[in-house]
Amino acid sequence: MSPMHRVLIPGGGVGGTLTANLLARRLRRRIDRGEVEVVVVDAAGAHVYQPGFMYIAMGGERAERLQKPERALLDSRVRLVIGSVSRVDEVARIVHLEDGAALPYDQLVLATGSRIVPEEIEHFATEAHHFYTADAALRLRRALDAFTGGRIVVGIAGMPYKCPPAPLEVAFLIEAELRERGLREGSEVHFCSPIGRAFTIESVSEMATPILEQKGIELHTFFNVEGIDPARKVVLSLEGEELPYDLLVLVPPHKGAQFLIDSGLAPAPGGWLPTDRHTLRVGGRPNVYALGDATDLPLSKAGSTAHFEAPVVVEGLVAALEGRTPSGKHASYEGRVMCFFEVGDGKGTLLRFDYDHPPKPPKPNQLWHLGKIVFNKTYFHTVPKGRV
Amino acid sequence: MLATASATGTIARTIDARGSYCPGPLMELIRGIRESQVGDVLAVLSSDRGSKIDIPKWVDKAGHRLVALENLDGYDRIVVEKAR
Numbered sequence: 001m002s003p004m005h006r007v008l009i010p011g012g013g014v015g016g017t018l019t020a021n022l023l024a025r026r027l028r029r030r031i032d033r034g035e036v037e038v039v040v041v042d043a044a045g046a047h048v049y050q051p052g053f054m055y056i057a058m059g060g061e062r063a064e065r066l067q068k069p070e071r072a073l074l075d076s077r078v079r080l081v082i083g084s085v086s087r088v089d090e091v092a093r094i095v096h097l098e099d100g101a102a103l104p105y106d107q108l109v110l111a112t113g114s115r116i117v118p119e120e121i122e123h124f125a126t127e128a129h130h131f132y133t134a135d136a137a138l139r140l141r142r143a144l145d146a147f148t149g150g151r152i153v154v155g156i157a158g159m160p161y162k163c164p165p166a167p168l169e170v171a172f173l174i175e176a177e178l179r180e181r182g183l184r185e186g187s188e189v190h191f192c193s194p195i196g197r198a199f200t201i202e203s204v205s206e207m208a209t210p211i212l213e214q215k216g217i218e219l220h221t222f223f224n225v226e227g228i229d230p231a232r233k234v235v236l237s238l239e240g241e242e243l244p245y246d247l248l249v250l251v252p253p254h255k256g257a258q259f260l261i262d263s264g265l266a267p268a269p270g271g272w273l274p275t276d277r278h279t280l281r282v283g284g285r286p287n288v289y290a291l292g293d294a295t296d297l298p299l300s301k302a303g304s305t306a307h308f309e310a311p312v313v314v315e316g317l318v319a320a321l322e323g324r325t326p327s328g329k330h331a332s333y334e335g336r337v338m339c340f341f342e343v344g345d346g347k348g349t350l351l352r353f354d355y356d357h358p359p360k361p362p363k364p365n366q367l368w369h370l371g372k373i374v375f376n377k378t379y380f381h382t383v384p385k386g387r388v
Numbered sequence: 389m390l391a392t393a394s395a396t397g398t399i400a401r402t403i404d405a406r407g408s409y410c411p412g413p414l415m416e417l418i419r420g421i422r423e424s425q426v427g428d429v430l431a432v433l434s435s436d437r438g439s440k441i442d443i444p445k446w447v448d449k450a451g452h453r454l455v456a457l458e459n460l461d462g463y464d465r466i467v468v469e470k471a472r
Contacts, residue, residue, distance in 0.1 A: 159415050194418075195411045196442050222449045224418055238418065239450040240472075298409035 005036045005321055008095055008103055010085050011111030012042030012070040013050075015292030015306030015313075017384040019109055022314045024075035025386065027321075031077045036321070038078045039103060041095065045070050045082040049379050051303065054166055056137035057144070058173040061376075063134035073384040085112075088263040090285075107287045107317050110273055112260065114162055114293035114301055118252035121157050123228040128235075128250040131170065132162065143247055144177065149186030150246030152178075153235055156194050157225040158253030160272075162293060162301045164200060165351070167191070167251050168208055169342040174249075175215045176344035189216070190243060192223035192235075204341070204351060207361045211343055225250060254301070256294055272296035277355065278332040280313050287320065289313045300337050307383055308336040340372035348372050399467065400428040406435040406463050413439045414446055417468065421452065424470045429455060435463040443468070 007023060009016045020040045030036040047070045055061035071080050083097040088108070095103045116132045118124040129140040154171040171191045178184040191198070191212060197205040198212060198219055212219050224238040234242045235250070256271030265282060266273045274283045275295035282288040291313050292306030299305050311330040319326040326332070335355030341364075342348045348369035353359040362368070382388045403420050405413035413434035420430045432443065440457060443466050447454045456467035 159411060195414060196445050200411055202438075222446050238422065239446075298412055 004034060005030075005107075006103075006105045007036065007038045007107045007109065007317055008041065008105035009039065009109040009111055010041045010095060011109075011113055011292070011294070012040050012045070012047055012080075013111060013113050013292060013306065014303040014383060015113075015294075015310055016040055016042070016109065016111030017047060017070065017073055018307060018310040018386055019111060019291065019313050019317075020078045021073075021075045021384065022310055022386050023317060024077040026314060026318055028077060030321075039081055039105075040070070040074060040078055041081045041083060041085060041097070041103065042070050043082070043084045045080065047073050047380075047384060049376070050132075051163060052376055053134055053137045054131045054163075054170060055376065056134055057131045057140040058170065058177070063138070066134065068380050073380065085257070085259045086262075087259055088265060090263070090265075090288075093287075107320060108289070109313055109317070110260065110265070110282065110288065110290040110294050111292050111306070112257040112294045114160075114254045114256060116252040117255050118157075120253045121225065121228065121250070123230045124157070124250065124252065127228045127230050127233075128157075128248045128252075130250060130252050131166070132252060140249065144174070147183070147187075147247055149183050151188045151190065151244055152247045152249065153190045153192065153243050153245040154249045155190075155192030155220075155223060155225055155235065155243075156251045158251070159194055160301055161251045161254045163339075164300050164302070165204075165339065165341045167249075168199060168212075170249060171217055172211065172215065172344035173342060175217055188218065190218045190220060190245075192220045192225070192237070192243065194222070194224045196221050201351075201353070201358055203358045204361060207349065208343075211364070215344070254293075260294070266294075266296075270296075277335065279316060279326075280309055280333055281316070289316060297335075299335060300339065302337065302339055303383070304339045305337050308338075309333055310386075340368055340375065342369060342372065398429060399431045400424060402431040402433065404433045405439075406433050408434070408436065410436050410438045410442065412436070414442055417443060417446075417466075421450075421468070421470050426470050426472060429467060429469045432466045432468070433460075433463055434466065439466065440464045 049066045052066040086098045087096045131137040199205040226238040227236045260266035261271045273290040275290045291309035293301040312333040315326045315330040338352045343364045347364040349361040349364045351359040405416045452471045453469040458465045
């Protein structure tokens with residue numbers, strides 16, 4: 001009997017969970033015969049629906065509804081190990097955990113996501129709000145509740161970051177809320193973009209810019225956050241501008257997992273894995289894949305990206321196990337991403353694109369807003385289990 | 389007309405952002421500028437068609453100096469001096 005083939009997946013987010021479940025479905029007989037083992041390693045053992053955080057701040061969402069035990073979402077054939085990865089030994093093909101455990105692998109799928117590093121901006125913790133954790137989103141909600149008028153600045157303190165539309169969505173939603181509460185006349189809303197337009201993708205920028213104008217949200221381009229002066233209540237840009245604020249909302253800087261840098265898999269300081277845009281293999285290695293936020297691909301860091309990448313990773317893993325080249329409709333990843341985009345006042349639009357086809361967002365309407373709400377409510381029953 | 393690369397003096401650092409897409413090359417340049425001293429000259433290589441428009445605009449806004457912009461074989465070479 002040949003030795004057991006081990007597929008190890010650090011990361012229990014969208015990418016890791018879906019990859020494990022799709023793999024377990026395709027290899028169920030081999031797993032049952034003890035020829036293959038699929039292992040997910042997750043630090044918390046909990047699966048969090050991160051896009052919901054924004055709705056804690058803006059839409060009455062509750063943190064407890066955004067989290068499920070990872071075990072409950074995984075196929076029963078997948079083994080779950082709860083622990084934090086400290087290092088990958090590529091020579092020995094072993095992943096070491098902080099608790100001393102050593103997990104051997106034949107194929108490795110890095111689904112380690114991204115992490116926020118607000119501490120890289122001095123005074124961020126005391127001056128800036130964000131919506132990238134449940135607690136931070138709740139603090140932003142409370143700050144908005146206490147807001148009675150003044151200057152609100154929404155900006156981006158580092159690229160790349162999770163869910164590219166989110167800061168624009170928050171600016172739109174805050175502006176709509178101020179109108180509903182009768183605070184709009186006594187308030188200004190400013191949106192700061194690090195690049196020369198409102199959004200990275202040109203067609204989306206062309207859709208969003210007139211909405212910013214219509215809502216009276218002032219757009220500041222080429223505003224790369226360099227620091228915060230808490231005494232004067234101003235946010236400073238690398239380009240030499242200053243913007244005063246009464247309420248500051250900033251997307252914090254993001255990085256990849258530290259152990260990827262420490263193991264020589266990803267370059268410092270960002271820690272994004274050098275990933276082939278079609279095969280999703282890391283740095284030319286035949287047995288290491290990456291998906292989701294962890295890659296350096298020029299795509300949205302969003303669950304949707306991982307969702308569409310997972311079947312390609314699975315086909316690559318199965319093909320390697322069977323000694324053939326990947327084939328069929330998931331042989332290659334073509335950059336497919338799909339995400340909803342809120343514009344406020346109960347309206348939204350849809351961004352659907354791939355490497356070769358930029359999005360052509362439809363005119364915002366109530367349907368796409370409702371689509372996002374339905375997706376948020378049904379997520380745990382659909383995406384991680386591979387039902388959509 | 390901008391100076392050619394040969395007239396730009398010493399390049400302190402070349403950032404090869406070929407294969408990276410908007411805003412990758414600009415973000416790489418911004419990181420390079422943050423890590424450089426005033427007077428340093430940086431070269432960015434970019435195959436993204438938007439870079440030759442976006443990067444000069446950013447350089448102007450940020451108060452640095454565009455030293456050269458060259459169209460080479462399938463990519464652009466943009467040379468910038470950190471001015472402040």
